[in-house]
Amino acid sequence: QSGLGLMYLKGLGVPKDPLKALNYFTQAADQGWVDGQLQLGNMYFTGNGVKTDYKLALKYFNLASQSGHVLAYYNLGIMHTYGIGMLRSCPAAVEFFKNVAERGRWSTNMMLAYNDYKSYFTDKAYMQYALLAELGYEVAQSNAAFLLDRGDVSIFHDRHEELIRAFYYWKRAAGQGYSAAQVKLGDYYYYGWGTNIDFETAASLYRKASEQQYNAQAMFNLGYMHEQGLGMKKDWHLAKRLYDLAAETNADAKVPVAIALLKLQMLAKVEAIKQSPYKFIFYMDENIAANWDLYMITILTLLLGFIMYTRRPYQDQQPADQHQQEQVNPEAEQQQPQQQQTTYTTSTITTITIIITVFRLKNGNEQRSRHKVGIKWAWW
Numbered sequence: 001q002s003g004l005g006l007m008y009l010k011g012l013g014v015p016k017d018p019l020k021a022l023n024y025f026t027q028a029a030d031q032g033w034v035d036g037q038l039q040l041g042n043m044y045f046t047g048n049g050v051k052t053d054y055k056l057a058l059k060y061f062n063l064a065s066q067s068g069h070v071l072a073y074y075n076l077g078i079m080h081t082y083g084i085g086m087l088r089s090c091p092a093a094v095e096f097f098k099n100v101a102e103r104g105r106w107s108t109n110m111m112l113a114y115n116d117y118k119s120y121f122t123d124k125a126y127m128q129y130a131l132l133a134e135l136g137y138e139v140a141q142s143n144a145a146f147l148l149d150r151g152d153v154s155i156f157h158d159r160h161e162e163l164i165r166a167f168y169y170w171k172r173a174a175g176q177g178y179s180a181a182q183v184k185l186g187d188y189y190y191y192g193w194g195t196n197i198d199f200e201t202a203a204s205l206y207r208k209a210s211e212q213q214y215n216a217q218a219m220f221n222l223g224y225m226h227e228q229g230l231g232m233k234k235d236w237h238l239a240k241r242l243y244d245l246a247a248e249t250n251a252d253a254k255v256p257v258a259i260a261l262l263k264l265q266m267l268a269k270v271e272a273i274k275q276s277p278y279k280f281i282f283y284m285d286e287n288i289a290a291n292w293d294l295y296m297i298t299i300l301t302l303l304l305g306f307i308m309y310t311r312r313p314y315q316d317q318q319p320a321d322q323h324q325q326e327q328v329n330p331e332a333e334q335q336q337p338q339q340q341q342t343t344y345t346t347s348t349i350t351t352i353t354i355i356i357t358v359f360r361l362k363n364g365n366e367q368r369s370r371h372k373v374g375i376k377w378a379w380w
Contacts, residue, residue: 002028002035009039009049018049029060037064038072045075054085065096073099102137110140117143122152133169138176145169145184160194167194174205179213182206186221190230199231210242216250219243220257227264240264255297 005024008017022043028036041060044053058079064072077096080089113128126147132140147153148166156162167188173181186205189198203225209218223242226235240261247257 001025001031002033002039005036005039009043018043022050029063034064034067034069034072037061037067038069041072041075045079054079058085065099068103070100070103073097073103098136106132106135107137110137113140113143117147122147123155126153126155133172138173138178138181141169141173141176142178142181145173145181149184163188163194165194177212179209179215179218182209182213183215183218183221186218190221199225203231210245214249216246216253219246219249220253220260224260227260227267236264236268 001024005021005028006012007014007021008024009021010016022040025036025040025043029040037060041057041064042048043050044060045057046052058076061072061075061079065076073096077093077100079085080093080096082088109128109132113125113132116122116125116128126144129140129144129147133144145166145168148156148162148169151159151162153162156165167185170181170185170188174185182205186202186209188194189202189205191197203222206218206222206225209215210222219242223239223246225231226242227239228234243257243260243264246253
C-alpha cells in the first residue's frame with residue numbers, strides 16, 4: 001500500500017494522483033507501516049495534494065520516529081528548530097538531530113564493540129567505545145566508563161588513572177541525561193573516586209536523577225544522605241519519604257528499603273528514649289506491622305545463612321591411625337559426605353525457593369536496546 005501510494009504520488013508508471021496516494025498512505029499508516037506514516041507527514045507538511053496541516057504532519061512524524069525512522073527524526077528536528085506548527089524548542093531539536101547523527105554508518109562500530117566485549121576482548125571493546133564516546137555517543141560513554149569502573153581494562157598504569165578516566169566518561173554521559181550515569185557520577189563525588197569528595201554535588205546529582213528520571217537508586221542514596229546529614233541538614237522524615245518512594249518506584253528496592261527503614265526507626269526510638277525514657281513503653285510504629293513480610297524475609301535469609309554455615313561437613317584432619325582404618329572401605333567414606341552434602345543442598349534450595357515464591361515481587365525493568373554493557377545496583 002505504501003509502495004502504491006508512492007507510485008501515485010510521483011506518477012511512476014501510473015497517472016499522478018495525490019488523492020489516491022493519500023488513500024494508500026493512510027491505509028498503510030493505520031496498519032502501523034512506518035513508510036506510510038512518514039509519507040503522510042511529508043504530504044501534510046508540504047501541502048502536496050492536500051491542505052497543509054502542520055499538526056497532522058507532527059502527528060505522523062512522531063509516529064514514524066517511534067519506529068526509529070531517521071527522516072522522521074530529521075523532520076521533527078526541523079520543525080522544532082524553526083517553530084513550525086509548535087513553539088520553537090532548540091533543546092528538543094538538538095535531541096532529534098542527535099538521534100539522526102547516532103544512526104550514521106559509523107554506528108556499526110557500536111555492534112563491533114559489543115561483540116568484542118561478549119568475546120572477552122575488553123581492551124579492544126574499550127578502544128571502540130572510547131572512539132565512539134568522542135563522537136558523542138552517550139551509550140559508548142557509559143559503556144567505556146563501566147568497563148573502567150569494573151577494572152576490566154588493562155591498558156592503564158594504575159587504578160587511580162582508571163577512575164579519573166571513568167569519571168570523565170560518566171560526567172559526559174550524565175550531561176546527556178542518562179540517569180544511571182548521573183547516579184554513578186554522584187557515587188564518584190561521594191566516595192572521592194577520580195575527583196575530590198563533594199557531598200553537595202553528589203546530592204545534587206542524585207536529586208536530578210530521582211526527580212527527572214524517577215531513578216530508585218538515586219532516591220535511596222539521597223534518602224541515606226538525608227538520614228546521615230551528609231552535605232545537607234539531617235532530616236529523618238525526608239529520608240523516610242525518599243526510602244518509601246524508592247520502594248514504590250522499583251520492586252528490587254523493597255528489601256534494602258525495609259532494612260533502611262528498620263534502622264531509621266531504631267535511631268528514632270533511641271532518640272526518643274534519650275528525650276524521655278518512658279516513651280519506650282508506648283512507642284509504636286505502624287510501619288513495622290505494614291512491612292512485616294519484608295522484615296521476615298530478611299530474618300529468614302540471615303537464619304538460612306547461619307544454618308548453612310553451622311551445618312557444613314566436618315573436615316578436620318584425622319590422626320594417622322584413624323586415617324589408615326578409614327582406608328579399609330573408601331567407597332563408604334566417599335558416599336556418606338556426598339549424601340550429607342546432597343541433603344544440605346536440597347534443603348537449602350527448597351528453603352530459598354519457598355521464600356522467593358512467597359515474598360519476592362517481580363520487577364519489570366526495561367532492557368536498553370542499544371547494547372549498553374550494563375550497570376549493577378549498589379545499595380548502601
